[in-house]
Amino acid sequence: MLLYKLWRSFIKEILLLKRDIGGIVIIFVMPLLLIVTITLIQDSTFKNLEGSKIPIIFIDNDKSEVSKNIKGELENSKTFQLLTNFNEKSAQDAVFAGDYQMAIVIPENLTKDLNSNIDSKVQAIVSSFGLEGDSAKTKIEAPKAKEIHLYFDPATNAGFKNSVMNSVNKMVFEIENKKIYKAFQDQLGTTENLDENKNLISFKEITPKKGEMDIMPNSVQHNVPAWTLFAIFFIVVPLSINLVKEKSQGTNVRARISPTPYFVHILGKTFTYLIICIIQFLLMVAVGVFLFPYMDLPAFDVSGKMFQLITVTLFAGLAAIGFGVLLGTIADTQEQSAPFGATSVVVLAAIGGIWVPVFLMPEFMQTVAKFSPMNWGLNAYYDIILRNSGIGGIAKELAFLFLFYLATVAISIFYERKQNAV
Structure with missing residues (x-):
């Protein structure tokens, strides 16, 4: 019975997304445009390390x-x-x-x-x-x-x-x-x-090797994981908007008086948006692997790393979903949730190393960056792509992302119960 309720909650979220064309564009199209544009712009900078004079x-x-x-x-x-x-x-x-x-x-x-x-x-x-x-x-x-x-x-x-x-x-x-x-x-x-x-x-510089070839960092190895994370966290905007819509349309009232526990409602959203996160990740990887070589950019190498990368994507998705649920629970109107959600994601990206590498930031900002879930996800991606780490090597970052999800969802449930207490 619980699985059936979870399934119905999942279907409800899919129907909500189908009616929100703008949200779908934000979730899928905008990150693809960003990854192509920013990678093309940054590639010349990385090529300075490879021979451009x-x-x-x-x-x-x-x-x-x-x-x-x-x-x-x-x-x-x-x-x-x-x-x-x-x-x-x-x-x-x-x-x-x-x-x-x-x-x-x-x-x-x-x-x-x-x-x-x-x-x-x-x-x-x-x-x-x-x-x-x-x-x-x-x-x-x-x-x-x-x-x-x-x-x-x-x-x-x-x-x-x-x-x-x-x-x-x-x-x-x-x-x-x-x-x-x-x-x-x-x-x-x-x-x-x-x-x-x-x-x-x-x-003598000792660099990681793949066979007889040196592994040299390039713009693609930074931008694919970085903008994947940005895309994942941007689901905060449509997720929080949908939660606010439910409150304004009275859907949440029906959810409260139904025999289905509120956490099942949250789990339904979690599973729905986790699937979206995986699709976002696969689209980004497809661009890096298949499209970039035709644009005279390095191909994104995922050989032997897909399982680890998908694992990081799932945990980063959980953190983003938790943040979106928290924002949608606290906000009263779409005018509050949409701009605050977009702005907060940009801020988290800025302090998390998406725009500027953390080591170039002032010491104070380097300390602040350690508290950004985007920074945890980016470090985990880097460990896999550039340092060839396994799941054990990124366990700390995965734990932080999962605890962030649990904390934000717990706060959301507590706030929702307090607001609706009679």
Whole structure:
């Protein structure tokens, strides 16, 4: 008998949705448009990590060994494309006008002054030990330090600036290091062959692999789970509206006086919208797997991960349904539930890492993000897609999502009983 009542409640929800064309558009069409649009926009940003080069201005006033080494390092990098048809004034104007991200200006006599500075310091060190090389017959006066000028577009973020300055500092340090070795060889008259190009300590990035291929994050791996979550939580809007309609049309009164418990009414909505969440997820995955490759975007790889991904979808759906039930129970009119539901979903998405990665947020907002159910769902998706975790690895996030559902439904039932107590 209970199953029959649950079935009838399910049928009722389906009929309500069929009459709400706008709600169906919100639930299914809008997320598909969002995932395609946002992924196309963001793909170029992710491709910067895969070989797309940023044009920058490079002005070489030294035209000697050091500047050629710096230019060679920049040209061999996978980040920059060098433009050289500028002088310092025109480069400054172009960068400050926002035409280019940055300009690098190498000063005159950089190589000559660097060699003189190193020779002077090495000669002083050798002399302090009482060792005089053949080349240390006259004292060399150290010239003033040279400055490499870096111009940045005022709109350039601090992270890019720091990255470029660190790269230039590293190149200059390596050049100085090689020249110091050479200067000591000259001062001491040694003929030992020092391997100038070999660092004693180096870095090697270890990345996850699939077979022989490195697994590199891309825009699709972020946007498919992120916008799936956004779509799932946007069911809050039609769900809360339907609950408000039931109150205004007296349907909830019939539900209260019927022998069917109120929690069965809630379970009927839960099962209905869980099915919708699964359909949303499958549509998003279909776009990622089949449509994106035709749009010159990476395909979304779900091989061996579908069970885990569907599990996360179910628990994220429960959290969204619980929130929608709570909002629809508390709201008195559609004018309250619709705008508040839409706004709250956008806020949860913003603080949950859907729009901006959590690690880029201020420390306070990173703490706030830990309380967003969207962040729990997104972390669970990331663990599966990027870190190859199983169900055990995402158990904490699943538990949080389920407890969120239980808490919101419990509050809804308590509020409903209190409001209708005689």
